[in-house]
Amino acid sequence: MSTIANARSGEQGRSVSVKDVASAAGVSVGTVSNVLNRPDKVSPATLAHVQQVIGDLGFIRNDAARQLRAGTNRAVGMVVLDVRNPFFTDVARGVELRLGEHGRPLILGSSGQDAGRESTYLDLFEEQRVSGLLISPVGKVLPRLRRLRERGTAVVVVDRRTGSREFSSVAVDDVRGGRIAATHLIEAGRRRIAFIGGPQGLTQIKHRLRGAEAVVAEHPGTVLRFVETGTMDADAGRRGAESLLALPARERPDAIFAANDLVALGVLQALTLAGVRVPDDVAILGYDDIDFAASAAIPLSSVRQPREEMGSVATDLLLGAMEDPAAQVRDIVLEPELVVRRSTTG
Amino acid sequence: MSTIANARSGEQGRSVSVKDVASAAGVSVGTVSNVLNRPDKVSPATLAHVQQVIGDLGFIRNDAARQLRAGTNRAVGMVVLDVRNPFFTDVARGVELRLGEHGRPLILGSSGQDAGRESTYLDLFEEQRVSGLLISPVGKVLPRLRRLRERGTAVVVVDRRTGSREFSSVAVDDVRGGRIAATHLIEAGRRRIAFIGGPQGLTQIKHRLRGAEAVVAEHPGTVLRFVETGTMDADAGRRGAESLLALPARERPDAIFAANDLVALGVLQALTLAGVRVPDDVAILGYDDIDFAASAAIPLSSVRQPREEMGSVATDLLLGAMEDPAAQVRDIVLEPELVVRRSTTG
DNA sequence: AAACTTTCTTGAAACGAATCAAATCCACAG
DNA sequence: CTGTGGATTTGATTCGTTTCAAGAAAGTTT
CATH class of the missing domain: 3.40.50.2300 (Response regulator)
Structure with a gap:
């Protein structure tokens, strides 16, 4: 009976965890974790075997758990003024491409010039503990940006200047x-x-x-x-x-x-x-x-x-600030043409 | 000395947890959690007090932990063909608005018609354990969609038909x-x-x-x-x-x-x-x-x-499938005008 | 005032992966 | 055959919430 249940692939079973992989592969969870995060520390034979098992079992890392333990979300959040204006999607594209090179996903939100929606996105990003934030501010968000930074989120202002010299920014002259x-x-x-x-x-x-x-x-x-x-x-x-x-x-x-x-x-x-x-x-x-x-x-x-350059430059500033929170604040001004x-x- | 360190607000201290809130408010963590998730189960006095403390301490719930324990990400993922085509941003807007009514964030990705990028987003969404997925498929993703569904992610196909009768869809005639x-x-x-x-x-x-x-x-x-x-x-x-x-x-x-x-x-x-x-x-x-x-x-x-209607209708189907995974598969065809x-x- | 309800509150036990000190293995020199 | 050091592997512990059975408090009925 239980065999049949297990064989039924339509089942919505609990998903496979590192523990399952570990026991199926006959290794410890630590090793599975190493296979995932530092393959160079694992012997070639073990590596191949564990990867095989991971494939067979269809294991997919649970990012929430990773994040909780590691204490950091790889994602970067971005709030633009209006996704319906191609200008912003182009900037976002520049951001996404550069982030992609670093294996980081982008969570994009559009404030539609509305301070309320902007605030909602900031809430979301704070709860998600994104590692970085790119924003074209609408409302009075300076206090929130400061708080985000205190919590360890790098912040870069795009297409605006904050006035205060607190956050790096990228804008065009x-x-x-x-x-x-x-x-x-x-x-x-x-x-x-x-x-x-x-x-x-x-x-x-x-x-x-x-x-x-x-x-x-x-x-x-x-x-x-x-x-x-x-x-x-x-x-x-x-x-x-x-x-x-x-x-x-x-x-x-x-x-x-x-x-x-x-x-x-x-x-x-x-x-x-x-x-x-x-x-x-x-x-x-x-x-x-x-x-x-x-x-x-x-x-x-x-x-x-x-536009794309603004995105990629802003991303570089952000990645820099993420690596070294004490990095100097820079206001980059690009030239129009x-x-x-x-x-x-x- | 330590007092001074604590007073320094520039510090990048470990962030405030429910435990901190609980002890500061003189209640148990269970109560704090109730304040957050079922305020009606908490006496008005306690509720007010705890909320006050939450505000004072600047507590922000760690969503990764929430998700890990609750086993479900509130976010919905969406993969469109091309964010640079206003058609898709409009559909996405319809989705976002409807999701917003349910307090759910949207994570939007653009495949740019590229099967590789599409696949990368699916990886991301699987790791994130999004509760639902909206997709205009490019590559051969049926097996992956099936797997996602087996894992408990609702799936709705947008602006296409899959051919197979496995997933609900919304398209225009x-x-x-x-x-x-x-x-x-x-x-x-x-x-x-x-x-x-x-x-x-x-x-x-x-x-x-x-x-x-x-x-x-x-x-x-x-x-x-x-x-x-x-x-x-x-x-x-x-x-x-x-x-x-x-x-x-x-x-x-x-x-x-x-x-x-x-x-x-x-x-x-x-x-x-x-x-x-x-x-x-x-x-x-x-x-x-x-x-x-x-x-x-x-x-x-x-x-x-x-366009926006496609988004909202697709979202309704998705929310339905999320509530009841056994809900009937429906192909909705909207009329052009x-x-x-x-x-x-x- | 005892016996029940109902309403609140408690705190220990998950969730799943990353970490890291300690244990084990292995190759090779002595 | 022993000792040594580097390469691998182990597994208990931890991250911050939610959950939920059980306990405490307050209210009601007899």
Whole structure:
């Protein structure tokens, strides 16, 4: 009877443990553990035999137990602002690839700009005792980040600066990006530039705008108008463009610098539907250079942020901090780069 | 001396455990556990007091230990084909929202169509003993799914059918989608339709094509041409469109049905750059109805797949199977829906 | 006030793998 | 044949929770 039960493979039996492997292989649990974690300490014969048994029994290490005893979760947590924006999935991809090289999984969460959801993810990561955390903060999370660090979790801030000098960070020079954008448009012969994006409260927006303003100030005869929007999606771009189309012809801009590519796509749509020619009548310049920018009906010029690189650099900082908690705090600033396509070159 | 050390908050001390909470609160560990897991079994006074202490000490439950003892990870794992395709992030979003209602976290992995990466994620999920798994399979994973199920992990297949009747699944009726697409184009007065997408090996492609072919067969005077591509991204669309542009004028299609919206965007770009008017000269119809379809320069008509709904329905099936492992296997087929925009209506 | 209930609280026993000091094995020199 | 040192292997102990039978306390009924 019991033989039959054991033979039935549909059974939902207790899963195989190191102990089972050990007795089946005729060795001690310590040896099985060594086979798993330091194969070089085990004689070749034993190693092969135990691995064989592990395969036969279909043993899979219980990570919860490993983690409890070892005191550390190999996983790294990441909270991004919005997984629906390709910018962030690209950064996350950079992170995941680099972590993969170190055999570490990534647990990705999206806050959707919501402080509550952000907090929920932080709870999760704390309970999971992740070994590292990458975050683009939304709410006031500094105290929590400090607590995480006290508990031994390395923390790196991505695509932002915390202001305090407590955590390493990786960001792109937005003032520079703003300068690059304005310079390009002016060199392409444009004089009346509109910047569409917002909210102005975001550091990124402020900086990009400041950079663009500085350049415009250096070029007499050029003007910059700021059209603030509440969000940074295609809809915002559409609305922003429509508000510009409503202006008297003489005041209309001949170039639009969008806060990001999503906004730029919205702008492109609104202009196209209104019969405005791009780039002939109005040039459009995006920001980020997500894949969709290159795939737009009129390929979008864009200020490229090195997205995957941000991810991999942030990961390197994190891995460094994980190895040596006393490692120096570093703020790495990457350079944006202009990618010229059809939308700005008549 | 030791007092000073304790007072130093920069210390990276061993973290607070239930035992610490218990002794600080003057109760037993059992009570602390009850406060955490069945607050209703604890007297209000004790409850309040213990919660206070938990807050003061900054206690955070160690999930690895919880999991080890309880034998179950609350998390659900999901492997999608490609996080960079908004279709999948939308499905994942539906999953995450529904899981959130049950206080369960989602661990999301992207296989990128690569059987190796898919397998790595399955390893991870097995080690983590996730309680449920949602997957759009790439490689030959049936044996592994069976094993996972034997171990007590519920499994639901998303956006595919396994063929075998072993696992519940959620998919959209692709033959129907193909019919809807062709019908719409023909009713809009188009006669020469091209279907761009591939590879043909994918069931989805086969079905959409079959549906479209059936409709064309029912309408004398209409023809369908299949342009196979290796991938399903914008680049494939671009190339497919270019190959059609190379045809002699009389053979050119007056409508293009793209296998998905990414492909459709690529088609739109190629046609726009070639000076072909959309929809006047050629209509374009996409599939999926991702947000970018609505945001294209010429808003794309598309066969909408209920993405978030797929996610939530799949999650419901999964939660059901988790509660009752013997629950009946169900294949749920959702209906696609036509969304008409500018790209198909002259 | 005794005899029951019902409500709370207790604390020892898991869960499964990693660790590490101690035991055993083995090859080889003396 | 003994002794030595390095290479392997052993197995009891530990990690932090949850669980649950049993005990204590408080309340109710007779």
